Amino acid sequence: MITAAVQEREHYLNASYGIKSWLLTKDHKRIGLLYLATITFFFFLGGAFATLIRVELLTPQGDLVSSETYNKLFTMHGVAMVFFFLIPAIPATLGNFFLPMMIGARDLAFPRINLLSWYLLVLGGLLSLYAMLAGGVDTGWTFYTPYSTSYSNTWVIATALGIFVAGFSSILTGLNFIVTVHRMRAPGMTWFRLPLFVWSTYATSVIQVLGTPVLAVTIILLFCERVFHLGIFDPTRGGDPVLFQHLFWFYSHPAVYIMVLPAMGVISELVSVYSRKPVFGYHFVAFASVAIAVLGFLVWGHHLFVSTQSLYAGLVFSFLSYFVAIPSAIKVFNWTATLYKGSISYATPMLYAFGFIGLFTIGGLTGLFVAALGFDVHVTDTYFVVAHFHYIMVGGTIMAYLGGLHYWWPKMTGRMYPEGWAKLSALVIFLGFNLTFFPQFVLGYLGMPRRYHVYPPEFQVLHVLSTAGASVLAVGYVIPMIYFIWSLRYGKVAGANPWNATGLEWQTASPPPAHNFDQSPVVTHEAYDYSTVLGEVEVG
Amino acid sequence: MGELRLLPEQASTIAPEVDHLLYFLLVVSVFFTVAIFGAIFYFAVRYRRRSEQELPNPVHGGLTLEILWSVIPFGLTMVMFTWGASIYFTEARPPGDALSLYVVGKQWMWKLEHLEGQREINELHVPLGRAVKLTMTSEDVIHSFFIPAFRIKQDVLPGKYSTIWFKPTKPGRYHLFCAEYCGARHSGMIGWIHVMEPQEYQNWLTGGAAEGTLASSGEKLFEGLACNNCHHADSSGRCPTLVGLFGKTVQLAGGGMVKADEAYIRESILQPQAKVVAGFQPIMPTFQGLVTEEDVLRLVEYIKSLGAKAAPEGTPTPGGVPAPKR
Amino acid sequence: MASEAHAETPALREQFDTEEQQKDASTLGMWIFLITEIMFFGGMFLAYIVYRGANPLVFAVASSSLNVYIGAANTVVLLCSSFTMVLAVRGAQLGQRQTIVLFLILTLILGGVFLGVKAYEWNEKFQEHHVPGPAFHFEGLPPELQGRAQLFFSLYFAMTGLHALHMVIGVGILSLLIWQARKGTYSAAYMTPVDVSGLYWHFVDIIWIFLFPLLYLIDRHLGK
Structure with missing residues (x-):
């Protein structure tokens, strides 16, 4: 296909022009791109905070910033990354763009609500951003009471309101996806023909819909306590600060699965496409997503092993936490087994998938460490936990997000990214990530508490290693940013299906027409049947 | 820059127990990490794509494998659960003959009080080989009492008593940290635990200027x-x-x-x-x-x-x- | 299905193939939204139950200061409004424009009455210094239990306040529906907005059915 042809054909990007056509769009693909721009902004904002944190921690003394500033930096890093990047990252961008296409729909069930969700995220983001610019907030992203309600003199209310508003964005996105998957599937697209990305996004949506309202009410109570002097978590009035922790983690633990389940869905797609085999144990992988979503709601108490929760509550939460390990392990094993006797390509998205499986394995296994009661008592609130959840969220979610972005980039833009640069940055990210966060496991076990501005000098070597890794990681993240923008104009023109993938999204032009398909698709095959896209059979 | 250690000192009866659990967890993790990394690497090389039109035979799954790789990890996790829980129960139950001490946390210092009347700030002297039980509370926000060398930690809450105990096994000076974020000078809310020989501890007790018990x-x-x-x-x-x-x-x-x-x-x-x-x-x-x-x-x-x-x-x-x- | 993109009307948005599909999607969407609402109020109910369990006597004393007759009257008002809402939906199913408008207006009035009574109750609390904060005072309780009484009123205001907020949103939705129904937007063939708004209204009603006994009725005798 020649460039001129691409420009002549009408697609979702050139169907209409002007700012208004974007800000009032109901097209899920355009809304996906709006989300992409928004979360990219918050990713680099959160990254900037992280950079300052890592530079400060080069030396044991607090020499770059004051303690107050340092506390604001890690709080705002957490808020920006968790609520405005990780939670919307995959569902709201890749999910928004591809979920309707993968099930053969023209759009989500509620396009206006979809646009509203984006505006809510932006509004929430602006509120939080305002708080950051006005003076910042220093409570930690966990907002533990009574520090957040009675002691902090920072912009807690604006930040909390920002998160509250963004929460509605998350709820509405989840609701939209659930209804879409139930009601908008193309003829022949049965539940067990759905791509696994749809399954995992569906499971994610269930968590968003059930969990986020609890965060919303928790934030409202926090807000009322600061503004109207209600005393629900105030120990001096008989309130219990630990109740806040229960309510907070009832959402925020499942929120980890909001971040990582869609990532797992992306990996299922990538592993299948680049080894040209159906995902091994499709049903197990699909149900594992649902199992993780359900079990995720039963384990929040493992964040409270040293919070004076009863001994037996600790026992139950530890026991249940190990149950989450099983569906996660099932996924890892099935992805690995999918490679067996496959036709494995080393395209960039596959490199990210390999990276994800490796890092998620380490993150998941260290999850077994912190679920063990007696062990967690020692490492909770230390860098061990910091390393563990960064392995899941950065090593897991961001690797999968970048993998997915590379994989679907040709579909979204009609252009290929530069393969050489992309491979290089994938490698840089993998190495930089491990150098940043692996030393933190050691630091944590040695006893380095998290959220420390100054620290005893014996921890310095490991902190320096970690900061060195962070600088490598930062370079790794900037490279894709540059070549993605470059590729919009100069990238090789991609065909409809550059990867020989089977998903319905690849059965239409790149970039897709405004209504996704020129002819409404009818599904006659299971997912991942590569004989439908590769005519000649040649056994490797 | 300080020296590079990989494990903290073992200075309480709990510490070796937690470390043994760590070794077990490490062995299991290293095994699975190596197995998975190894398998991926081997498959990726062995089954690399040799031609663009290559189409491998589809394999849809195997029930036996699924059961195996669910049941075996589950068994292992139950070992971890039981082991971790047994340490947790030990940590939660101080021996009857434990020496009682009191701790009050406030932004940003630890106040420690001996029954004999000695009051310390950010320092705690305890005798070697004797179980010590701390009853703790906070005057303001939540803090957390953490001694890495003893592998113990417990949140300290306002309006509530929480307890923690340890039995030091090695004389020396160990870090005391606040592990729950508590405001501006959270990282300054640190101190030292001095583990002394019993005789030395007696001397220290009588030498102090305590005003009665x-x-x-x-x-x-x-x-x-x-x-x-x-x-x-x-x-x-x-x-x-x-x-x-x-x-x-x-x-x-x-x-x-x-x-x-x-x-x-x-x-x-x-x-x-x-x-x-x-x-x-x-x-x-x-x-x-x-x-x-x-x-x-x-x-x-x-x-x-x-x-x-x-x-x-x-x-x-x-x-x-x-x-x-x- | 499998039809191509078509012109958009409110009765059939372009992403749907059939009107039935659109109606199913809207109804399912509202049910899921109501599930999120259950989780939302669930968090507060949980906090209330935990604290009630921890301070049974203070909560009984504090709760018996609420005016049970006003609460009961408001319950009746809300139940009636649910009934008129049902009649409005019925009117929509039959395609009777006048009936829809009449019963929606009645529902709106009853909703307004509820909110008015609620405002009166809150005003009473202000005058009695039962609003949490520095000026809080609850007669008949020793000073050290004032905090726990505040806890009750904190929960009272949080729960009734958020319920009232939902009522206000409901009143807004009703006003919109009335305006559109007068224009003749709804017919027997297209009445989904009336239907799903009805679901929402009943849900808010049901929340009150739980709030009323929890806040006003439990252990009233202990407080005397």
Whole structure:
């Protein structure tokens, strides 16, 4: 296909022009791109905070910033990354763009609500951003009471309101996806023909819909306590600060699965496409997503092993936490087994998938460490936990997000990214990530508490290693940013299906027409049947 | 730059237990990590794509494999669960002969009080080989008492008592950290635990400038606040006698029972009407705002000291008010 | 299905193939939204139950200061409004424009009455110094239990306040529906907005059915 042809054909990007056509769009693909721009902004904002944190921690003394500033930096890093990047990252961008296409729909069930969700995220983001610019907030992203309600003199209310508003964005996105998957599937697209990305996004949506309202009410109570002097978590009035922790983690633990389940869905797609085999144990992988979503709601108490929760509550939460390990392990094993006797390509998205499986394995296994009661008592609130959840969220979610972005980039833009640069940055990210966060496991076990501005000098070597890794990681993240923008104009023109993938999204032009398909698709095959896209059979 | 260690010092009876669990977890993790990395690497090389039109045979799954790789990891995790839980139970149950100490956390310091009356800030001296139990509370926000060399940690909450115990096994000086973020100078809320040979510890105790034991300063406070006007040593007062109270189960007005532990005594001083003893009028005023958390600890310790001995007759004091005898 | 993109009307948005599909999607969407609402109020109910369990007497005393007759009257008002809402939906199913408008207006009035009574109750609390904060005072309780009484009123205001907020949103939705119904937007063939708004209204009603006994009725005798 020649460039001129691409420009002549009408697609979702050139169907209409002007700012208004974007800000009032109901097209899920355009809304996906709006989300992409928004979360990219918050990713680099959160990254900037992280950079300052890592530079400060080069030396044991607090020499770059004051303690107050340092506390604001890690709080705002957490808020920006968790609520405005990780939670919307995959569902709201890749999910928004591809979920309707993968099930053969023209759009989500509620396009206006979809646009509203984006505006809510932006509004929430602006509120939080305002708080950051006005003076910042220093409570930690966990907002533990009574520090957040009675002691902090920072912009807690604006930040909390920002998160509250963004929460509605998350709820509405989840609701939209659930209804879409139930009601908008193309003829022949049965539940067990759905791509696994749809399954995992569906499971994610269930968590968003059930969990986020609890965060919303928790934030409202926090807000009322600061503004109207209600005393629900105030120990001096008989309130219990630990109740806040229960309510907070009832959402925020499942929120980890909001971040990582869609990532797992992306990996299922990538592993299948680049080894040209159906995902091994499709049903197990699909149900594992649902199992993780359900079990995720039963384990929040493992964040409270040293919070004076009863001994037996600790026992139950530890026991249940190990149950989450099983569906996660099932996924890892099935992805690995999918490679067996496959036709494995080393395209960039596959490199990210390999990276994800490796890092998620380490993150998941260290999850077994912190679920063990007696062990967690020692490492909770230390860098061990910091390393563990960064392995899941950065090593897991961001690797999968970048993998997915590379994989679907040709579909979204009609252009290929530069393969050489992309491979290089994938490698840089993998190495930089491990150098940043692996030393933190050691630091944590040695006893380095998290959220420390100054620290005893014996921890310095490991902190320096970690900061060195962070600088490598930062370079790794900037490279894709540059070549993605470059590729919009100069990238090789991609065909409809550059990867020989089977998903319905690849059965239409790149970039897709405004209504996704020129002819409404009818599904006659299971997912991942590569004989439908590769005519000649040649056994490797 | 300091030296590079990979494991913290082992200086309590719990520490080797936690480390052994770490070794087990590491062995399991390294095994699975190597297996998965190895398999991916091997498959990626062995089955690399050799031609663009290559189409491998589809394999849809295998039930036996799925069961195997669910059941085996589950068995392993149950070992981890049981092991971790058994350490947790040990950590939660201090031995009966443990030395009692009190801790009050506040932004941003640790105040530690010995029964003998020594008060320390951000430093704690303890004898080697003797179990030590800390009863802890906070004056403001949540803190967390963390000694890495002992592998123990416990949140310290306002309005509540929490406990932690350890038995040091190695003399030396160990870090004390606040592990729960508590505000601007959170990272400055640190201190040292000094583990001393028992004899050395005795010398340190007697060498300090303590003004009487914790219980005796509690007694002074008890009289200073005129508690003894109503709480007599015998049952003659308008309020229940506190002699022999500690550790007993108390019948409450309006039904119900409560064990007279530190938390109950604290509550009864600050919120006397929350749990009134059966047969008495709710006439006691609150001491909220009149006493600090440290004062409460002294009073608790005084009442505990009354519990240890049998109740003797009250003797008239010069003021004519019968005071409880110790 | 499998039809191509078509012109958009409110009765059939372009992403749907059939009107039935659109109606199913809207109804399912509202049910899921109501599930999120259950989780939302669930968090508060949980906090209330935990604290009630921890302070049974203070909560009984504090709760018995609420005016049970006003609460009961408001319950009746809300139940009636649910009934008129049902009649409005019925009117929509039959395609009777006048009936829809009439019963929606009645529902709106009853909703307004509820909110008015609620405002009166809150005003009473202000005058009695039962609003949590520095000026809080609850007669008949010793000073150290004032905090726990505040806890009750904190929960009271949080729960009734958020319920009232939902009522206000409901009133807004009703006003919109009335305006559109007058224009003749709804017919027997297209009445989904009336239907799903009805679901929402009943849900808010049901929340009150739980709030009323929890806040006003439980253990009232203990408080005397």
